[in-house]
Amino acid sequence: MESLTATEVFMAFLMLLMQNSNDGFKDSIETISVTGILEEYDFVIVGGGSAGSTLANRLSEIADWKILLLEAGGQENDYTKTPAVHPTLIKSEYDWNYTTTKQQKSCQATSGKCQYPRGRVLGGSSSTNGMIYARGYRWDYDRWGKENRGWSFCDVEPYFLRSEGNRIPGLKGRGRDGPLTVDYPPYMTELRDQLIKAGQAKGLKNADCADYEYDCIFRTQTTIRDGRRCSASTAYLEPVSASRENLHILTGALVSRVIIENKVAKGVEFLHDDKVHSVKATKEVILSAGSINSPKILMLSGIGLKSHLESFNIPVVADLPVGDNLQDHNRVVLYYNVRNGSVANIDDLADKDSMEQYIANQTGPYSYSGLEVLAFVKRGSGRKLRKEPPNIQYHITTLLPQEEYLASISTTVLRPFSRGTIRLSGADPKADPLIDVNYYGDERDWQLTVEGLKFSNELFETKPLTSYGASLNKMMTPECAGEEGFLEYLNCTIKYYTVTIYHPVGTVKMASRLRGGVVNSNLQVYGVRNLRVVDASIVPTIISMNTNAMAIMIGEKGSDIIKMEYEKSEKTKRRFCKKLYGL
Numbered sequence: 001m002e003s004l005t006a007t008e009v010f011m012a013f014l015m016l017l018m019q020n021s022n023d024g025f026k027d028s029i030e031t032i033s034v035t036g037i038l039e040e041y042d043f044v045i046v047g048g049g050s051a052g053s054t055l056a057n058r059l060s061e062i063a064d065w066k067i068l069l070l071e072a073g074g075q076e077n078d079y080t081k082t083p084a085v086h087p088t089l090i091k092s093e094y095d096w097n098y099t100t101t102k103q104q105k106s107c108q109a110t111s112g113k114c115q116y117p118r119g120r121v122l123g124g125s126s127s128t129n130g131m132i133y134a135r136g137y138r139w140d141y142d143r144w145g146k147e148n149r150g151w152s153f154c155d156v157e158p159y160f161l162r163s164e165g166n167r168i169p170g171l172k173g174r175g176r177d178g179p180l181t182v183d184y185p186p187y188m189t190e191l192r193d194q195l196i197k198a199g200q201a202k203g204l205k206n207a208d209c210a211d212y213e214y215d216c217i218f219r220t221q222t223t224i225r226d227g228r229r230c231s232a233s234t235a236y237l238e239p240v241s242a243s244r245e246n247l248h249i250l251t252g253a254l255v256s257r258v259i260i261e262n263k264v265a266k267g268v269e270f271l272h273d274d275k276v277h278s279v280k281a282t283k284e285v286i287l288s289a290g291s292i293n294s295p296k297i298l299m300l301s302g303i304g305l306k307s308h309l310e311s312f313n314i315p316v317v318a319d320l321p322v323g324d325n326l327q328d329h330n331r332v333v334l335y336y337n338v339r340n341g342s343v344a345n346i347d348d349l350a351d352k353d354s355m356e357q358y359i360a361n362q363t364g365p366y367s368y369s370g371l372e373v374l375a376f377v378k379r380g381s382g383r384k385l386r387k388e389p390p391n392i393q394y395h396i397t398t399l400l401p402q403e404e405y406l407a408s409i410s411t412t413v414l415r416p417f418s419r420g421t422i423r424l425s426g427a428d429p430k431a432d433p434l435i436d437v438n439y440y441g442d443e444r445d446w447q448l449t450v451e452g453l454k455f456s457n458e459l460f461e462t463k464p465l466t467s468y469g470a471s472l473n474k475m476m477t478p479e480c481a482g483e484e485g486f487l488e489y490l491n492c493t494i495k496y497y498t499v500t501i502y503h504p505v506g507t508v509k510m511a512s513r514l515r516g517g518v519v520n521s522n523l524q525v526y527g528v529r530n531l532r533v534v535d536a537s538i539v540p541t542i543i544s545m546n547t548n549a550m551a552i553m554i555g556e557k558g559s560d561i562i563k564m565e566y567e568k569s570e571k572t573k574r575r576f577c578k579k580l581y582g583l
């Protein structure tokens, strides 16, 4: 019998899921219709992603505040919450379907245009991501804190702890009671232990890489709760959307601009079913539309580089370097054939028993993302590096929708020197922005990638993996398969197959104005009152790990900054009234 393609397999799984949920997928979040929204709210939050969902939950804890959350996408469902299908969410209705501008040194397999996925659904990119949970190093946040008061590790750690509901026994210094579940997925492959042994054979410690003293390899911790994705919307919106009357959530609402009068944000304009609507914010408008769309909305609202805005006849409200400082992690993948049955493959997913097992009790190969093992190492030299955390990350995958039994290892330079930009392609809010990732704009990133790739291959040449038949499969990178020399092969894979690993940050930089900042350390946009940005775009320098936990931390901390500010002003007001009127 001819085997099924990956698309056919996932379609079959989807059909089975639908059949099992009687009348189709049920929405888990209570939303409001566009005709039901109020004329004004205290806070209007734009974007219900990792940071926005967190913020909506925390701000709506204050019963007196009315909150509106506007999200361009729709809701998650049983399919999007199934861990193994996550690669199929890219380029689907849950994705913004962005591509970059033409790149010279990367993505040549797709003619220099890199796919650039971002979640367009409640939960944002946390609803389409690979579900890896990683916080970043103390060093990363201390670096932020040097220039941004209140953002050192000791300032942000309480928010990681508050958000995290870690179920893994024995880990120290982790949150246990927070809404965001962190756990091992309920499935693992035979190769996992061999991978860890291979790392150990190369001197890596088998430990959670929470410290930076050592190179390490360990089993991936995930935002998977009982075999299902735990996105920011699952964690923060599901538990409160029905019970909190002061929180309104509207999906399908594409915010086109912030309404600004005399340098004060008054509300937003949005499109719903192609009709233009507006809503007022009496206290603040908060952008949580992510690293691509928060800068886009700011620019459409007249906040950005003057010359750029003027080229589209957008009246300038504040001349700020919006969209500069784009930093991202990318990856270059090597593939290895391994012993039959030691990893999962397309047959495991195509197997009806696997599908039924998942539907019945959320276990089996559908219950994990495939990203089974992570490793972090330090490569390169220099005295400075000695005091820094690992600068290379490996994601090792044991589930590829192929007939062969394959494992893959992707190399990621964690603190790239290259910087890209986000710019408008026009004044139309529906037009995609121009994303120039500029991978390898700085030659040092290429050199370090080569070093990282060499080490990844050394891992697969250790006994624990060669005894499992590990051998490099060049056919998975067909554009480079003909390269005979190993170094030539690596350079070719970098040029043809470098793609994003989905961590853009920094495009609405938190810093002083002199240092190219767009927001201050309270996340307020310079030169415009009542306007804040709370999401991954405010990150001054990219952290040395995956970015979802970080974005949720920003939502948590952002909510406290806002609460404290209003509480303080309420107290001052009350004190003033008491003194003056005895109230």
Ligand SMILES: Cc1cc2nc3c(=O)[nH]c(=O)nc-3n(C[C@H](O)[C@H](O)[C@H](O)COP(=O)(O)OP(=O)(O)OC[C@H]3O[C@@H](n4cnc5c(N)ncnc54)[C@H](O)[C@@H]3O)c2cc1C
Pocket (backbone or CB within 6 Å): 046, 047, 048, 049, 050, 051, 052, 070, 071, 072, 073, 090, 117, 118, 119, 120, 121, 122, 123, 124, 125, 126, 128, 129, 130, 131, 132, 133, 134, 253, 254, 255, 256, 288, 289, 290, 291, 293, 294, 297, 501, 502, 503, 504, 535, 536, 537, 546, 547, 548, 549, 551
């Ligand atoms: C495919 C993929 C895989 C990833 N894998 C991992 C991983 O395994 N682990 C990890 O830690 N990180 C991962 N990440 C990164 C991580 O998920 C993101 O860094 C994080 O979710 C960013 O949070 P955010 O709040 O800044 O933006 P988002 O979560 O992207 O939220 C932005 C929200 O705003 C909405 N929005 C945008 N524009 C508008 C508009 N004009 N009007 C209304 N709404 C709007 C969007 O639809 C979205 O819901 C991955 C990301 C992707 C895309």
